[in-house]
Amino acid sequence: MHLVDRLLATDRRIIYLLVGLGALIPLLIPIGLPVTVTPPVRSAFEKIESLPAGSVVVISFDYGPSTAPENDPQAGAVMRHCFARGIRVVGMALYPLGGLSVAVEEINKVAAEFPVTYGVDYVNLGYKDGAQAAMRRMNEDLHELFPRDASGRPIGELLLMQEVRSLKDTDLVFSFATGIIGEWWINLVNAQFGTPVAVGSTAVGTPKYYAYLKAGQAVGLLGGLKGASEYERLLSDHYPDVARIYESPLLYTATQGMDIQTIVHLVIIALVLAGNILYFTSRIMRRSSPGGRRA
Amino acid sequence: MPDIGTWVGAFLSLAILTFLYRDNPFFRFAESLFAGVALGYYIGNQTNQTIKPNLVLALARDFSANWDLIFAGLLGIGLYFRYIQKVAWLARVPLGIYVGYYVGVTLMQKLHGEVLPQMKDTILPLSAPGLAAVWNILMVVGVFSVLLYFFFSLEHRGALGVASRVGILFVMVSFGAAFGYTVMGRVSLLIGRLNFLVNDWLRPLIRAVF
Numbered sequence: 001m002h003l004v005d006r007l008l009a010t011d012r013r014i015i016y017l018l019v020g021l022g023a024l025i026p027l028l029i030p031i032g033l034p035v036t037v038t039p040p041v042r043s044a045f046e047k048i049e050s051l052p053a054g055s056v057v058v059i060s061f062d063y064g065p066s067t068a069p070e071n072d073p074q075a076g077a078v079m080r081h082c083f084a085r086g087i088r089v090v091g092m093a094l095y096p097l098g099g100l101s102v103a104v105e106e107i108n109k110v111a112a113e114f115p116v117t118y119g120v121d122y123v124n125l126g127y128k129d130g131a132q133a134a135m136r137r138m139n140e141d142l143h144e145l146f147p148r149d150a151s152g153r154p155i156g157e158l159l160l161m162q163e164v165r166s167l168k169d170t171d172l173v174f175s176f177a178t179g180i181i182g183e184w185w186i187n188l189v190n191a192q193f194g195t196p197v198a199v200g201s202t203a204v205g206t207p208k209y210y211a212y213l214k215a216g217q218a219v220g221l222l223g224g225l226k227g228a229s230e231y232e233r234l235l236s237d238h239y240p241d242v243a244r245i246y247e248s249p250l251l252y253t254a255t256q257g258m259d260i261q262t263i264v265h266l267v268i269i270a271l272v273l274a275g276n277i278l279y280f281t282s283r284i285m286r287r288s289s290p291g292g293r294r295a
Numbered sequence: 296m297p298d299i300g301t302w303v304g305a306f307l308s309l310a311i312l313t314f315l316y317r318d319n320p321f322f323r324f325a326e327s328l329f330a331g332v333a334l335g336y337y338i339g340n341q342t343n344q345t346i347k348p349n350l351v352l353a354l355a356r357d358f359s360a361n362w363d364l365i366f367a368g369l370l371g372i373g374l375y376f377r378y379i380q381k382v383a384w385l386a387r388v389p390l391g392i393y394v395g396y397y398v399g400v401t402l403m404q405k406l407h408g409e410v411l412p413q414m415k416d417t418i419l420p421l422s423a424p425g426l427a428a429v430w431n432i433l434m435v436v437g438v439f440s441v442l443l444y445f446f447f448s449l450e451h452r453g454a455l456g457v458a459s460r461v462g463i464l465f466v467m468v469s470f471g472a473a474f475g476y477t478v479m480g481r482v483s484l485l486i487g488r489l490n491f492l493v494n495d496w497l498r499p500l501i502r503a504v505f
Contacts, residue, residue, distance in 0.1 A: 013315065023489050024493070027493055069483050100340055100344060187408025204473075224480055225483040265479075
Protein backbone atom coordinates (compact mmCIF):
# COMPACT_ATOMS: atom_id res chain seq x y z
CA MET A 1 0.00 0.00 0.00
CA HIS A 2 1.26 3.46 -0.93
CA LEU A 3 2.19 5.87 1.90
CA VAL A 4 -0.67 8.23 0.98
CA ASP A 5 -3.23 5.40 1.15
CA ARG A 6 -1.77 4.20 4.44
CA LEU A 7 -2.07 7.69 5.92
CA LEU A 8 -5.65 7.95 4.63
CA ALA A 9 -6.46 4.71 6.44
CA THR A 10 -5.11 6.01 9.76
CA ASP A 11 -6.87 4.44 12.73
CA ARG A 12 -9.34 6.94 14.22
CA ARG A 13 -7.85 6.25 17.66
CA ILE A 14 -4.62 7.94 16.54
CA ILE A 15 -6.68 11.05 15.83
CA TYR A 16 -8.31 10.83 19.30
CA LEU A 17 -4.82 10.58 20.77
CA LEU A 18 -3.60 13.67 18.90
CA VAL A 19 -6.65 15.68 20.02
CA GLY A 20 -6.18 14.40 23.59
CA LEU A 21 -2.52 15.42 23.61
CA GLY A 22 -3.49 18.79 22.12
CA ALA A 23 -5.75 19.30 25.14
CA LEU A 24 -3.47 17.79 27.78
CA ILE A 25 -0.18 19.56 27.00
CA PRO A 26 -1.48 23.16 27.32
CA LEU A 27 -3.37 22.07 30.45
CA LEU A 28 -0.06 21.05 32.04
CA ILE A 29 1.95 23.93 30.52
CA PRO A 30 -0.32 27.03 30.24
CA ILE A 31 0.48 29.41 27.40
CA GLY A 32 -1.44 32.57 28.36
CA LEU A 33 -2.78 33.52 24.94
CA PRO A 34 -4.45 36.96 24.74
CA VAL A 35 -8.27 37.25 24.85
CA THR A 36 -10.07 39.83 22.71
CA VAL A 37 -13.53 41.05 23.71
CA THR A 38 -16.44 40.90 21.25
CA PRO A 39 -19.48 43.27 21.23
CA PRO A 40 -22.10 40.76 22.55
CA VAL A 41 -20.02 40.11 25.70
CA ARG A 42 -19.16 43.79 26.17
CA SER A 43 -22.85 44.60 25.89
CA ALA A 44 -23.71 42.15 28.71
CA PHE A 45 -20.88 43.56 30.83
CA GLU A 46 -21.98 47.15 30.26
CA LYS A 47 -25.56 46.30 31.16
CA ILE A 48 -24.44 45.16 34.61
CA GLU A 49 -22.07 48.14 34.85
CA SER A 50 -25.07 50.43 34.27
CA LEU A 51 -27.00 48.99 37.24
CA PRO A 52 -26.64 50.91 40.52
CA ALA A 53 -25.54 49.15 43.71
CA GLY A 54 -28.47 47.43 45.40
CA SER A 55 -30.10 46.41 42.11
CA VAL A 56 -31.39 42.85 41.85
CA VAL A 57 -30.22 40.42 39.17
CA VAL A 58 -31.82 37.02 38.67
CA ILE A 59 -29.22 34.37 37.87
CA SER A 60 -30.97 31.34 36.41
CA PHE A 61 -28.99 28.11 36.29
CA ASP A 62 -30.60 26.51 33.26
CA TYR A 63 -27.90 23.91 32.71
CA GLY A 64 -26.56 20.78 34.32
CA PRO A 65 -23.19 19.13 34.91
CA SER A 66 -23.11 17.96 31.27
CA THR A 67 -22.30 21.51 30.09
CA ALA A 68 -20.79 22.85 33.32
CA PRO A 69 -17.28 23.33 31.80
CA GLU A 70 -18.82 25.99 29.57
CA ASN A 71 -21.56 27.47 31.75
CA ASP A 72 -19.85 27.41 35.19
CA PRO A 73 -17.16 29.99 34.25
CA GLN A 74 -19.88 32.21 32.69
CA ALA A 75 -22.10 32.10 35.77
CA GLY A 76 -19.08 32.56 38.06
CA ALA A 77 -17.88 35.63 36.15
CA VAL A 78 -21.30 37.32 36.12
CA MET A 79 -21.90 36.63 39.84
CA ARG A 80 -18.43 37.99 40.70
CA HIS A 81 -19.30 41.11 38.70
CA CYS A 82 -22.58 41.52 40.61
CA PHE A 83 -20.99 41.05 44.04
CA ALA A 84 -18.09 43.35 43.16
CA ARG A 85 -20.60 46.09 42.30
CA GLY A 86 -22.87 45.53 45.32
CA ILE A 87 -25.64 44.11 43.14
CA ARG A 88 -27.87 41.56 44.85
CA VAL A 89 -28.36 38.13 43.31
CA VAL A 90 -31.46 35.93 43.25
CA GLY A 91 -30.35 32.47 42.11
CA MET A 92 -32.65 29.79 40.80
CA ALA A 93 -32.58 26.70 38.58
CA LEU A 94 -35.08 25.67 35.92
CA TYR A 95 -33.11 22.80 34.37
CA PRO A 96 -34.16 19.45 35.87
CA LEU A 97 -31.03 17.33 35.41
CA GLY A 98 -28.50 18.92 37.72
CA GLY A 99 -29.55 22.58 37.59
CA LEU A 100 -30.01 22.66 41.36
CA SER A 101 -26.63 21.02 42.03
CA VAL A 102 -24.67 23.43 39.84
CA ALA A 103 -26.60 26.37 41.32
CA VAL A 104 -25.77 25.36 44.90
CA GLU A 105 -22.12 24.65 44.08
CA GLU A 106 -21.48 27.77 42.02
CA ILE A 107 -23.37 30.23 44.25
CA ASN A 108 -21.65 28.94 47.41
CA LYS A 109 -18.23 28.99 45.75
CA VAL A 110 -18.49 32.57 44.45
CA ALA A 111 -20.25 33.96 47.54
CA ALA A 112 -17.36 32.67 49.70
CA GLU A 113 -14.98 34.99 47.78
CA PHE A 114 -16.87 38.18 48.78
CA PRO A 115 -18.09 39.76 52.04
CA VAL A 116 -21.75 38.94 51.25
CA THR A 117 -24.49 37.54 53.49
CA TYR A 118 -27.04 34.90 52.52
CA GLY A 119 -30.57 36.25 52.56
CA VAL A 120 -29.37 39.86 52.38
CA ASP A 121 -27.04 40.04 49.36
CA TYR A 122 -27.98 36.80 47.66
CA VAL A 123 -30.42 33.92 47.85
CA ASN A 124 -30.75 30.55 46.18
CA LEU A 125 -34.41 29.78 45.50
CA GLY A 126 -33.62 26.27 44.25
CA TYR A 127 -35.21 24.35 41.39
CA LYS A 128 -38.73 24.64 40.03
CA ASP A 129 -40.38 22.43 37.43
CA GLY A 130 -42.33 23.52 34.33
CA ALA A 131 -40.05 26.28 33.07
CA GLN A 132 -42.56 28.27 30.95
CA ALA A 133 -45.37 28.00 33.49
CA ALA A 134 -42.91 28.92 36.25
CA MET A 135 -41.71 31.98 34.30
CA ARG A 136 -45.26 33.23 33.86
CA ARG A 137 -45.90 32.85 37.58
CA MET A 138 -42.65 34.62 38.50
CA ASN A 139 -43.96 37.85 37.04
CA GLU A 140 -46.95 37.68 39.39
CA ASP A 141 -45.67 36.12 42.59
CA LEU A 142 -42.22 34.67 43.23
CA HIS A 143 -43.20 33.75 46.79
CA GLU A 144 -46.02 31.49 45.69
CA LEU A 145 -43.79 29.78 43.14
CA PHE A 146 -40.81 29.44 45.50
CA PRO A 147 -42.32 29.14 48.99
CA ARG A 148 -38.97 27.81 50.25
CA ASP A 149 -35.38 28.30 49.19
CA ALA A 150 -32.99 25.55 48.05
CA SER A 151 -32.33 24.44 51.62
CA GLY A 152 -36.01 24.37 52.59
CA ARG A 153 -36.12 27.69 54.48
CA PRO A 154 -39.31 29.81 53.94
CA ILE A 155 -38.27 32.65 51.63
CA GLY A 156 -40.47 35.11 53.52
CA GLU A 157 -37.81 34.97 56.26
CA LEU A 158 -35.09 36.19 53.88
CA LEU A 159 -34.57 39.96 53.95
CA LEU A 160 -33.84 40.21 50.23
CA MET A 161 -36.99 38.31 49.30
CA GLN A 162 -39.12 40.60 51.44
CA GLU A 163 -38.24 43.29 48.88
CA VAL A 164 -38.43 41.07 45.83
CA ARG A 165 -42.01 39.90 45.43
CA SER A 166 -41.96 39.21 41.67
CA LEU A 167 -39.85 39.67 38.53
CA LYS A 168 -41.12 43.27 38.46
CA ASP A 169 -38.81 43.95 41.41
CA THR A 170 -35.74 42.76 39.53
CA ASP A 171 -33.53 44.67 37.07
CA LEU A 172 -32.09 41.94 34.88
CA VAL A 173 -32.37 38.22 34.25
CA PHE A 174 -29.16 36.40 33.31
CA SER A 175 -29.87 32.87 32.13
CA PHE A 176 -27.02 30.38 31.78
CA ALA A 177 -28.55 27.88 29.49
CA THR A 178 -28.13 24.63 27.72
CA GLY A 179 -31.00 23.92 25.35
CA ILE A 180 -34.09 26.03 25.01
CA ILE A 181 -34.71 27.52 28.46
CA GLY A 182 -32.60 30.60 27.69
CA GLU A 183 -34.77 31.22 24.63
CA TRP A 184 -37.89 31.07 26.81
CA TRP A 185 -36.52 33.76 29.08
CA ILE A 186 -36.17 35.95 25.97
CA ASN A 187 -39.31 35.15 24.01
CA LEU A 188 -41.59 34.89 27.04
CA VAL A 189 -40.25 36.98 29.93
CA ASN A 190 -38.59 39.74 27.89
CA ALA A 191 -41.26 39.85 25.20
CA GLN A 192 -44.32 39.73 27.47
CA PHE A 193 -43.11 41.35 30.70
CA GLY A 194 -40.30 43.60 29.43
CA THR A 195 -37.64 42.37 31.89
CA PRO A 196 -34.19 42.76 30.27
CA VAL A 197 -32.60 39.36 29.59
CA ALA A 198 -28.99 38.35 28.88
CA VAL A 199 -27.89 34.82 28.11
CA GLY A 200 -24.79 32.74 28.68
CA SER A 201 -25.25 29.90 26.24
CA THR A 202 -23.34 26.75 25.41
CA ALA A 203 -21.32 27.08 22.20
CA VAL A 204 -23.70 24.68 20.44
CA GLY A 205 -26.66 26.97 21.17
CA THR A 206 -24.91 30.27 20.53
CA PRO A 207 -25.74 30.84 16.81
CA LYS A 208 -29.50 30.96 17.43
CA TYR A 209 -29.09 33.56 20.19
CA TYR A 210 -27.44 35.98 17.78
CA ALA A 211 -30.83 36.52 16.12
CA TYR A 212 -32.34 37.59 19.48
CA LEU A 213 -29.35 39.77 20.26
CA LYS A 214 -29.48 41.52 16.90
CA ALA A 215 -33.20 42.14 17.23
CA GLY A 216 -32.63 43.77 20.64
CA GLN A 217 -34.50 41.03 22.49
CA ALA A 218 -31.41 40.17 24.54
CA VAL A 219 -29.09 42.75 26.11
CA GLY A 220 -25.97 40.59 25.93
CA LEU A 221 -24.63 37.17 25.04
CA LEU A 222 -21.79 35.02 26.34
CA GLY A 223 -21.16 32.25 23.81
CA GLY A 224 -19.56 29.16 25.31
CA LEU A 225 -16.14 29.11 26.94
CA LYS A 226 -14.97 31.95 24.67
CA GLY A 227 -17.71 34.24 25.98
CA ALA A 228 -16.79 33.39 29.56
CA SER A 229 -13.10 34.12 28.92
CA GLU A 230 -13.99 37.51 27.42
CA TYR A 231 -16.09 38.35 30.48
CA GLU A 232 -13.20 37.32 32.75
CA ARG A 233 -10.92 39.64 30.74
CA LEU A 234 -13.29 42.59 31.19
CA LEU A 235 -13.72 41.85 34.89
CA SER A 236 -9.97 41.57 35.48
CA ASP A 237 -9.39 44.87 33.63
CA HIS A 238 -12.03 46.76 35.63
CA TYR A 239 -11.86 45.15 39.09
CA PRO A 240 -8.37 44.47 40.53
CA ASP A 241 -9.88 42.50 43.46
CA VAL A 242 -11.61 40.13 41.03
CA ALA A 243 -8.41 39.91 38.96
CA ARG A 244 -6.64 38.58 42.07
CA ILE A 245 -9.32 35.88 42.43
CA TYR A 246 -8.69 34.80 38.82
CA GLU A 247 -4.95 34.69 39.45
CA SER A 248 -5.41 31.96 42.05
CA PRO A 249 -3.79 28.73 40.79
CA LEU A 250 -6.60 26.71 42.42
CA LEU A 251 -9.33 28.31 40.30
CA TYR A 252 -10.00 26.88 36.85
CA THR A 253 -10.82 29.79 34.53
CA ALA A 254 -12.28 30.05 31.04
CA THR A 255 -9.15 32.01 30.07
CA GLN A 256 -7.01 28.95 30.85
CA GLY A 257 -9.54 26.83 28.95
CA MET A 258 -9.22 29.01 25.86
CA ASP A 259 -5.47 28.26 25.70
CA ILE A 260 -6.32 24.60 25.38
CA GLN A 261 -9.24 25.32 23.06
CA THR A 262 -6.95 27.21 20.67
CA ILE A 263 -4.37 24.41 20.52
CA VAL A 264 -7.04 21.74 19.96
CA HIS A 265 -8.60 23.85 17.21
CA LEU A 266 -5.17 24.11 15.54
CA VAL A 267 -4.81 20.32 15.76
CA ILE A 268 -8.28 19.85 14.22
CA ILE A 269 -7.56 22.37 11.43
CA ALA A 270 -4.25 20.62 10.70
CA LEU A 271 -6.03 17.24 10.57
CA VAL A 272 -8.75 18.59 8.24
CA LEU A 273 -6.13 20.11 5.94
CA ALA A 274 -4.00 16.94 6.02
CA GLY A 275 -7.05 14.78 5.28
CA ASN A 276 -8.02 16.90 2.28
CA ILE A 277 -4.48 17.12 0.91
CA LEU A 278 -4.04 13.36 1.22
CA TYR A 279 -7.44 12.71 -0.36
CA PHE A 280 -6.76 14.88 -3.40
CA THR A 281 -3.18 13.58 -3.71
CA SER A 282 -4.55 10.06 -3.72
CA ARG A 283 -7.07 10.96 -6.46
CA ILE A 284 -4.40 12.61 -8.62
CA MET A 285 -2.11 9.60 -8.19
CA ARG A 286 -4.86 7.19 -9.20
CA ARG A 287 -5.73 9.22 -12.31
CA SER A 288 -2.12 9.37 -13.42
CA SER A 289 -1.45 5.70 -12.69
CA PRO A 290 -1.26 3.23 -15.67
CA GLY A 291 -4.62 1.70 -14.66
CA GLY A 292 -6.48 4.80 -15.95
CA ARG A 293 -9.14 6.95 -14.27
CA ARG A 294 -10.87 5.75 -11.15
CA ALA A 295 -13.36 7.53 -9.00
CA MET B 296 -5.24 13.09 48.91
CA PRO B 297 -8.36 13.26 46.69
CA ASP B 298 -11.60 12.42 48.53
CA ILE B 299 -13.74 9.38 47.75
CA GLY B 300 -16.09 11.42 45.51
CA THR B 301 -13.16 12.52 43.35
CA TRP B 302 -11.93 8.90 43.08
CA VAL B 303 -15.39 7.74 41.97
CA GLY B 304 -15.63 10.63 39.49
CA ALA B 305 -12.17 9.88 38.08
CA PHE B 306 -12.90 6.17 37.72
CA LEU B 307 -16.22 6.81 35.95
CA SER B 308 -14.68 9.47 33.68
CA LEU B 309 -11.92 7.09 32.62
CA ALA B 310 -14.45 4.28 32.19
CA ILE B 311 -16.49 6.43 29.79
CA LEU B 312 -13.34 7.54 27.92
CA THR B 313 -12.33 3.91 27.32
CA PHE B 314 -15.08 3.79 24.68
CA LEU B 315 -12.74 5.77 22.44
CA TYR B 316 -10.65 2.60 22.20
CA ARG B 317 -13.54 0.16 21.90
CA ASP B 318 -16.78 -0.88 23.61
CA ASN B 319 -16.06 -2.66 26.91
CA PRO B 320 -17.69 -3.66 30.24
CA PHE B 321 -16.26 -0.63 32.11
CA PHE B 322 -17.92 1.74 29.65
CA ARG B 323 -21.23 -0.14 29.80
CA PHE B 324 -21.15 -0.16 33.61
CA ALA B 325 -20.51 3.61 33.77
CA GLU B 326 -23.17 4.29 31.14
CA SER B 327 -25.83 2.23 32.96
CA LEU B 328 -24.88 3.75 36.31
CA PHE B 329 -25.20 7.23 34.83
CA ALA B 330 -28.67 6.49 33.44
CA GLY B 331 -29.83 5.10 36.80
CA VAL B 332 -28.34 7.91 38.87
CA ALA B 333 -29.79 10.55 36.52
CA LEU B 334 -33.28 9.05 36.90
CA GLY B 335 -32.94 8.84 40.69
CA TYR B 336 -31.70 12.43 40.82
CA TYR B 337 -34.63 13.58 38.68
CA ILE B 338 -37.19 11.89 40.93
CA GLY B 339 -35.57 13.21 44.13
CA ASN B 340 -35.24 16.68 42.67
CA GLN B 341 -38.88 16.90 41.56
CA THR B 342 -40.11 15.52 44.87
CA ASN B 343 -38.05 17.72 47.18
CA GLN B 344 -38.00 20.94 45.16
CA THR B 345 -41.47 21.05 43.61
CA ILE B 346 -43.97 18.47 44.92
CA LYS B 347 -43.03 18.82 48.59
CA PRO B 348 -42.88 22.65 48.97
CA ASN B 349 -45.52 23.56 46.38
CA LEU B 350 -48.08 20.81 47.06
CA VAL B 351 -47.57 18.75 50.22
CA LEU B 352 -46.32 21.46 52.59
CA ALA B 353 -48.69 24.05 51.13
CA LEU B 354 -51.69 21.79 51.84
CA ALA B 355 -50.41 20.81 55.28
CA ARG B 356 -49.67 24.41 56.28
CA ASP B 357 -52.90 26.10 55.19
CA PHE B 358 -55.44 23.77 53.63
CA SER B 359 -58.28 26.30 53.39
CA ALA B 360 -56.12 28.73 51.37
CA ASN B 361 -54.59 26.08 49.13
CA TRP B 362 -57.37 23.51 48.70
CA ASP B 363 -57.40 24.08 44.90
CA LEU B 364 -53.93 22.50 44.72
CA ILE B 365 -55.67 19.14 45.21
CA PHE B 366 -56.84 19.38 41.58
CA ALA B 367 -53.27 19.96 40.38
CA GLY B 368 -52.12 16.97 42.44
CA LEU B 369 -54.91 14.79 41.04
CA LEU B 370 -53.98 15.79 37.49
CA GLY B 371 -50.42 14.67 38.17
CA ILE B 372 -51.52 11.35 39.66
CA GLY B 373 -53.99 10.91 36.78
CA LEU B 374 -51.11 10.68 34.30
CA TYR B 375 -50.10 7.37 35.90
CA PHE B 376 -53.53 5.79 35.27
CA ARG B 377 -52.17 4.72 31.88
CA TYR B 378 -50.40 1.88 33.67
CA ILE B 379 -53.73 0.46 34.98
CA GLN B 380 -55.48 -1.02 31.97
CA LYS B 381 -59.07 -0.61 33.22
CA VAL B 382 -58.76 3.13 33.83
CA ALA B 383 -56.03 3.91 31.32
CA TRP B 384 -58.39 6.18 29.38
CA LEU B 385 -58.53 8.54 32.36
CA ALA B 386 -54.89 9.49 31.77
CA ARG B 387 -56.01 11.34 28.63
CA VAL B 388 -57.78 13.99 30.71
CA PRO B 389 -54.70 15.45 32.49
CA LEU B 390 -52.63 14.93 29.35
CA GLY B 391 -55.19 16.91 27.33
CA ILE B 392 -55.14 19.71 29.90
CA TYR B 393 -51.33 19.88 29.90
CA VAL B 394 -51.14 19.85 26.11
CA GLY B 395 -53.85 22.51 25.87
CA TYR B 396 -52.12 24.73 28.44
CA TYR B 397 -48.71 24.52 26.82
CA VAL B 398 -50.08 24.98 23.28
CA GLY B 399 -51.78 28.16 24.46
CA VAL B 400 -48.66 29.46 26.20
CA THR B 401 -46.29 28.48 23.40
CA LEU B 402 -48.46 29.84 20.58
CA MET B 403 -48.51 33.35 22.00
CA GLN B 404 -44.91 33.07 23.11
CA LYS B 405 -43.70 32.11 19.63
CA LEU B 406 -45.77 34.73 17.82
CA HIS B 407 -45.21 37.57 20.24
CA GLY B 408 -41.68 36.77 21.31
CA GLU B 409 -40.14 35.28 18.21
CA VAL B 410 -41.97 35.59 14.89
CA LEU B 411 -43.02 39.25 15.10
CA PRO B 412 -39.78 40.72 16.58
CA GLN B 413 -37.66 38.70 14.15
CA MET B 414 -39.80 39.80 11.19
CA LYS B 415 -39.57 43.39 12.37
CA ASP B 416 -35.78 43.09 12.57
CA THR B 417 -35.68 41.87 8.97
CA ILE B 418 -37.46 44.96 7.61
CA LEU B 419 -34.32 47.01 7.10
CA PRO B 420 -33.57 50.24 5.20
CA LEU B 421 -31.52 49.40 2.11
CA SER B 422 -30.30 52.99 1.82
CA ALA B 423 -28.55 53.10 5.21
CA PRO B 424 -25.26 55.03 5.36
CA GLY B 425 -21.92 53.32 4.76
CA LEU B 426 -21.34 49.66 5.44
CA ALA B 427 -24.72 49.32 7.17
CA ALA B 428 -26.39 49.33 3.74
CA VAL B 429 -24.23 46.38 2.63
CA TRP B 430 -25.12 44.37 5.75
CA ASN B 431 -28.80 45.25 5.41
CA ILE B 432 -28.85 44.19 1.76
CA LEU B 433 -27.05 40.96 2.68
CA MET B 434 -29.59 40.28 5.41
CA VAL B 435 -32.60 40.90 3.16
CA VAL B 436 -31.14 38.85 0.29
CA GLY B 437 -30.34 36.06 2.76
CA VAL B 438 -33.82 35.96 4.28
CA PHE B 439 -35.65 36.02 0.94
CA SER B 440 -33.38 33.52 -0.81
CA VAL B 441 -33.56 31.03 2.08
CA LEU B 442 -37.36 31.38 2.19
CA LEU B 443 -37.45 30.71 -1.56
CA TYR B 444 -35.21 27.65 -1.11
CA PHE B 445 -37.86 26.21 1.21
CA PHE B 446 -40.71 27.06 -1.21
CA PHE B 447 -41.58 23.70 -2.73
CA SER B 448 -44.79 24.49 -4.65
CA LEU B 449 -42.87 25.43 -7.79
CA GLU B 450 -39.98 23.63 -9.48
CA HIS B 451 -36.67 25.33 -8.70
CA ARG B 452 -35.86 26.47 -12.28
CA GLY B 453 -35.08 29.82 -13.87
CA ALA B 454 -35.15 32.81 -11.50
CA LEU B 455 -36.47 30.67 -8.63
CA GLY B 456 -33.63 28.19 -9.24
CA VAL B 457 -31.02 30.95 -9.03
CA ALA B 458 -32.60 32.43 -5.89
CA SER B 459 -32.82 29.03 -4.18
CA ARG B 460 -29.15 28.33 -5.06
CA VAL B 461 -28.23 31.62 -3.37
CA GLY B 462 -30.42 30.53 -0.47
CA ILE B 463 -28.59 27.24 -0.03
CA LEU B 464 -25.30 29.16 0.16
CA PHE B 465 -26.65 31.13 3.12
CA VAL B 466 -27.92 27.90 4.70
CA MET B 467 -24.47 26.33 4.27
CA VAL B 468 -22.75 29.33 5.89
CA SER B 469 -25.20 29.01 8.79
CA PHE B 470 -24.49 25.27 9.11
CA GLY B 471 -20.77 25.98 9.01
CA ALA B 472 -21.05 28.51 11.86
CA ALA B 473 -23.20 26.08 13.86
CA PHE B 474 -20.73 23.24 13.27
CA GLY B 475 -17.77 25.42 14.26
CA TYR B 476 -19.54 26.32 17.50
CA THR B 477 -20.42 22.65 18.05
CA VAL B 478 -16.76 21.64 17.77
CA MET B 479 -15.88 24.41 20.22
CA GLY B 480 -18.56 23.20 22.63
CA ARG B 481 -17.44 19.58 22.52
CA VAL B 482 -13.79 20.54 22.99
CA SER B 483 -14.84 22.63 26.02
CA LEU B 484 -16.42 19.53 27.56
CA LEU B 485 -13.22 17.55 26.93
CA ILE B 486 -11.24 20.34 28.59
CA GLY B 487 -13.58 20.22 31.59
CA ARG B 488 -13.08 16.49 32.03
CA LEU B 489 -9.31 16.63 31.57
CA ASN B 490 -9.12 19.55 34.00
CA PHE B 491 -10.99 17.45 36.57
CA LEU B 492 -8.74 14.43 36.00
CA VAL B 493 -5.49 16.42 36.12
CA ASN B 494 -6.16 19.20 38.64
CA ASP B 495 -8.73 17.62 40.97
CA TRP B 496 -7.53 14.02 40.96
CA LEU B 497 -3.98 13.47 39.66
CA ARG B 498 -2.19 16.53 41.06
CA PRO B 499 -3.48 16.12 44.67
CA LEU B 500 -2.73 12.39 44.40
CA ILE B 501 0.84 13.00 43.26
CA ARG B 502 1.33 15.63 45.98
CA ALA B 503 0.03 13.19 48.63
CA VAL B 504 2.15 10.25 47.45
CA PHE B 505 5.46 12.08 46.83
